[in-house]
Amino acid sequence: MHKVLKTIPKGNRTQVFVDNSSFLLYKGEMRKYHIEPDMELEDETYREILEVLYKRAKERALYLLDDSYKTEKQIRDKLKGGCYPESIINNVIIYLTEYGLVDDLRYAKLYIEYKSSSKSKKQIVQDLYVKGIQKKIIDEAFEKSEYSDEKSLNKIVEKRISRYNLNDPKDVQKLYRYLVAKGYSYSDVRKTIEKYSDESYYD
CATH class of the missing domain: 1.10.10 (Arc Repressor Mutant, subunit A)
Structure with missing residues (x-):
């Protein structure tokens, strides 16, 4: 009863x-x-x-x-x-x-692939945590993907570089701040930006 x-x-x-x-x-x-x-x-x-x-x-x-x-x-x-x-x-x-209709590993792999050209690993991991995916599953998804922050960062810079004047230190600083805020490391950001400029503003 x-x-x-x-x-x-x-x-x-x-x-x-x-x-x-x-x-x-x-x-x-x-x-x-x-x-x-x-x-x-x-x-x-x-x-x-x-x-x-x-x-x-x-x-x-x-x-x-x-x-x-x-x-x-x-x-x-x-x-x-x-x-x-x-x-x-x-x-x-x-x-x-x-029936394979819910599969967090598959979801994580697809999400990583979809966001690889717009988000850093740090951002993607945080997004997946919020969606309730366990750390071990996220780690496995990254291991099975071809994602790298370097590739992701290059894609973002290629899309946005025309918005900035790399001969202007203030513009360069803005670009640095934008990319670091997205979760990319300072050293990776610097290395990527320097590919597009002969100047180094942070020596």
Whole structure:
């Protein structure tokens, strides 16, 4: 048996608090299962509700993945926002992982490739951390990529160099500050910029 602690209306749905978790049901489902505060849910009814929620959560996750890859954390966060119980979320993640629909290593490799011409390794690592990817996976993704800060830095400088007058020390300083702020090392920045100029302003 499972105790319904309380119910809270949420638009066309109702948040149902059962035991130590909660979930959202539509009004028709509330009537179907005769759910009211302080009632006891039979185990069979509770399992049926969880099956409904699992199907709904899986459909929601597949919809989220329809337009772009997502990390496991991104899917978890979206489902948590939809008030799905942790057990349901875990089962959805298992399903997505088994079918290769969620793969943080693949995501990290694609992200590194996509951002290799606009971000430093430091920036990319920080982005991937925020997206919930573990350090060991990030490290493995970099090991399997052809990324290097030197290549990345050269691509950025090639795109931006025309905006600066390399005969003007102030402009050179601006370019240095911009690139160092993006996470590239001072020595790498200097070496790259000096390829485009015969002058050295920092001797």
